[in-house]
Structure formats: C-alpha cells, structure tokens
Amino acid sequence: MKRGKFYRWLWMSEENALTETRKKKLDRAMKKMPDLEKSRREIRKLSELLSERDYHFRPGFVDRTMNRIASQVIQSQNAELFPGIAPAFKWISIAGVAALFILVFSFYLSQGSLSIESFFGTNSFSDDNLISYLLYQN
Amino acid sequence: MARQGDMNAFAEIVSRYEGKIARTVIGMLGETAEADDVGQETFIRFFKSIHSFRGDSSLGTYLTRIAINLSYNVLKKGKRTGSLVQIWNEEEKEMDIVDESQDHEEKEKGEMIDKAIQSLEPGFRAVVNLRLVQGYTTKETAEILGLPLGTVLSRLSRAQMQLQGKLKHLI
Numbered sequence: 001m002k003r004g005k006f007y008r009w010l011w012m013s014e015e016n017a018l019t020e021t022r023k024k025k026l027d028r029a030m031k032k033m034p035d036l037e038k039s040r041r042e043i044r045k046l047s048e049l050l051s052e053r054d055y056h057f058r059p060g061f062v063d064r065t066m067n068r069i070a071s072q073v074i075q076s077q078n079a080e081l082f083p084g085i086a087p088a089f090k091w092i093s094i095a096g097v098a099a100l101f102i103l104v105f106s107f108y109l110s111q112g113s114l115s116i117e118s119f120f121g122t123n124s125f126s127d128d129n130l131i132s133y134l135l136y137q138n
Numbered sequence: 139m140a141r142q143g144d145m146n147a148f149a150e151i152v153s154r155y156e157g158k159i160a161r162t163v164i165g166m167l168g169e170t171a172e173a174d175d176v177g178q179e180t181f182i183r184f185f186k187s188i189h190s191f192r193g194d195s196s197l198g199t200y201l202t203r204i205a206i207n208l209s210y211n212v213l214k215k216g217k218r219t220g221s222l223v224q225i226w227n228e229e230e231k232e233m234d235i236v237d238e239s240q241d242h243e244e245k246e247k248g249e250m251i252d253k254a255i256q257s258l259e260p261g262f263r264a265v266v267n268l269r270l271v272q273g274y275t276t277k278e279t280a281e282i283l284g285l286p287l288g289t290v291l292s293r294l295s296r297a298q299m300q301l302q303g304k305l306k307h308l309i
Contacts, residue, residue, distance in 0.1 A: 004292075004295065007295045008288070008291035008292060008294075008295055011269075011276055011291055011294050011295070012276060012291070015275050015276060017275065017276065017277065039298075042298065042302055042309055043298060045309045046270065046298060046301060046302070046305075046309060047270055049251060049305070049308060049309065050251065050255075050266065050270035050271050051270065051271065051273060052248075053161075053165070053248065053251055053252070053255075053271050054157075054161065055160045055161050055164035055165060055169070056157065056160050056164075057156060057160045057164075057173075057174055057177055058174060061152075061156050061160075061174070061177065061178075062149055062152045062153050062156060064174075064178060065152050065177075065178045065181050065182070066145060066148070066149050066152065068178055068182060069145070069148070069181070069182055069185050070145065072182065072186075
C-alpha cells in the first residue's frame with residue numbers, strides 16, 4: 001500500500017508538486033527501494049516518448065466546422081423568423097382531424113352505416129334499377 | 139467579437155485550437171471518422187454555449203473538457219469499432235507513402251505508441267492523453283476530468299505499467 005503511494009508521488013515529484021515533507025519521504029524511500037528509481041526513469045522515458053505524439057485532423061477542418069455552424073445558424077434564424085409556424089401547423093392538423101371526425105359521425109347518424117355504398121348514396125340501388133336507368137339513357 | 143456571432147472571429151478560434159482538440163479526440167478515438175466528427179461537434183457545442191463561458195478556466199482547457207466528454211459518449215455508445223477507420227483521401231495516402239520512405243522507423247514507432255494507448259481502458263486513456271501526450275499537470279488533468287487527484291495518480295501508475303509492458307522495447 002505504502003509502495004503504491006510512493007509510485008503515485010513519483011508523478012507529482014516530476015511536476016515539482018510535492019510538499020517538502022513528502023519530497024523528503026520519497027527521497028528516503030528511493031534509497032531503500034531501488035525499483036522506485038527504476039520507475040522514475042521509466043516515467044521520464046514514457047513521458048518523453050508520448051509527448052512526441054502529435055495528431056492532426058484532415059485538411060479543411062476549419063471549413064468543415066464553420067460550414068456546419070453556418071447551417072445551424074441559418075436553421076435557428078428560420079425558427080426565429082417564423083416562430084409561429086410549427087405550433088400553428090399543429091393546431092391546424094388537430095382542427096382538421098376533429099372536423100373529419102365530426103363529418104364521419106354526422107354521416108353515420110344520417111345514413112345509419114359507414115359503407116362505401118351509403119357514402120356514395122347507392123345503397124338503395126338494385127341491379128334492375130340500374131339496367132332500366134341505362135336503357136332509358138340509350 | 140465572437141460572442142456577437144462574428145463567424146470570422148470564431149473561425150480564428152477553431153483554427154487556433156484545432157491542434158489541441160485533434161490531440162484530444164484522436165488520442166481518445168484513434169484516427170477515425172468519428173474523431174473528425176467529435177472535433178467539429180466540440181466547436182459547435184462551444185459556439186452554442188459561448189455566452190455561458192465565464193473564463194474560469196482557459197479556453198483550451200474548456201474545449202478539451204468538451205472534447206473528452208464527447209469522446210466518452212462515442213465510446214460509451216459503442217459507435218467505435220475495434221479497427222481504426224482510416225479517413226485519409228487518396229492524395230494524402232500518397233503523401234504518406236513518401237513520408238513512409240523518408241521516415242519509416244519514426245512512423246512505425248508512432249503507430250506502436252498509438253496502438254498501446256488505444257489498448258488502454260477509456261478512463262486510463264484520457265488520463266494518459268492529458269498528462270503525457272498533452273502535458274497537462276496531474277492537477278489540471280484531475281480538474282478537466284472531474285476526478286480526485288488520487289484517482290488520476292492511481293490511473294497514471296496503472297497505465298504506466300500497462301504501457302511499459304506494451305512498449306518495453308522502446309522504453
């Protein structure tokens with residue numbers, strides 16, 4: 001447990017972030033534990049190795065980012081210019097559905113059925129009626 | 139100026155911090171399409187919340203924190219597959235071949251280091267990226283990640299052991 005603590009302190013000591021007391025404790029521990037000194041060397045080597053790494057985005061990163069920001073700004077400006085459109089559309093849709101429902105219900109009350117024939121008003125037609133109608137037309 | 143929506147000023151910010159954010163997100167996600175996307179998203183998030191940036195920390199630290207959080211989200215969602223998806227175009231590949239012939243050994247070494255970093259758990263990877271790749275102090279790393287100092291030190295020690303095992307021929 002104590003050993004682990006000293007390993008952690010090694011990192012702090014590399015940044016000169018240890019208090020004087022801890023620094024002295026670490027120095028004493030390093031004299032007793034040679035692998036702590038080895039670990040310090042490894043930390044330094046690892047730091048050196050990893051600090052050399054550098055990464056870059058593909059060329060044109062600034063343009064890609066600014067294009068995305070610009071398109072989002074336009075979207076939000078549109079929303080600000082026509083703020084009532086979305087809620088208005090919602091209320092128009094609700095009113096339309098309600099009107100349709102009332103129409104269908106009143107139709108059912110007057111016709112007693114919701115069949116296609118009753119909708120077109122042909123439910124009382126028989127084949128004979130149709131034939132005599134066509135004959136009369138000719 | 140940027141606060142007033144001046145796109146040119148904001149483009150300047152993107153340009154100035156592009157490298158720092160690239161080191162953060164590519165260090166976390168590898169050279170993938172997601173990394174580029176997360177990089178862009180970092181600046182978009184900042185653009186949207188620019189009014190709430192109070193300057194308590196430096197802009198670089200603030201952006202790095204956003205980039206780390208977004209990278210974590212990508213890793214959590216499991217969007218990232220195990221293999222690195224190369225996103226360079228053909229022209230860049232050609233340039234890379236020239237580089238390869240010029241400095242093959244350095245490139246191979248870099249790839250080995252990247253592979254070792256990518257093999258770490260995301261929590262360890264973030265600590266290694268900030269402390270060792272980007273050179274933040276342990277205290278700053280703890281602040282960026284919102285972790286206690288002890289946790290960062292413990293993760294550093296454990297990550298060091300894992301990296302040593304993987305990079306023993308380089309250390």
